[in-house]
Amino acid sequence: DTGVSQNPRHKITKRGQNVTFRCDPISEHNRLYWYRQTLGQGPEFLTYFQNEAQLEKSRLLSDRFSAERPKGSFSTLEIQRTEQGDSAMYLCASSPTAGDTGELFFGEGSRLTVL
């Protein structure tokens, strides 16, 4: 396993369109996280799954944002009716549960540009 994989790496869309990002975590990791990072800032927590259960979603930025992890493996983050303010890097991370040191293993991110 080469690590957390995210795609697409770059997405350019027009305002009002829907976009979906996919994250494939490290295979033995139970936990999966989504973060948003705007230019020059640290990552901002969005949501978190343990297996298929979404344990925290109150920090999703608006009801236009939703995430799923239906089989407890890969996850998708969807943004509906995109706005220019949604332009950012969307980072996915995973971590194991057993022997948890708290370390998050991040993917390379999906950069969204909304025109």
Added chain:
Amino acid sequence: TQLLEQSPQFLSIQEGENLTVYCNSSSVFSSLQWYRQEPGEGPVLLVTVVTGGEVKKLKRLTFQFGDARKDSSLHITAAQPGDTGLYLCAGAENNAGNMLTFGGGTRLMVKP
């Protein structure tokens, strides 16, 4: 939401100089992590500190967790151009470390 403030935001130094980056909060964290992020990549963990007053060394990097577990510092000795990057501190909101709150980052540039 617990907030972490990092300072300075930007730092440009010459190769061989020493530097310290600070991470401060008014809240207590169960643990604190430092990550380094290079352009176009995700953050990569450097160290985790758990115990108040703990000091960890990683080659030329020294990390300290404050006694009250509200603040941390990263000191780099004899900086090298390869140290250039964005340094992020992140606090764990519970002992499982499953939700990290990140600071705004310190962008370091080390000039040869």
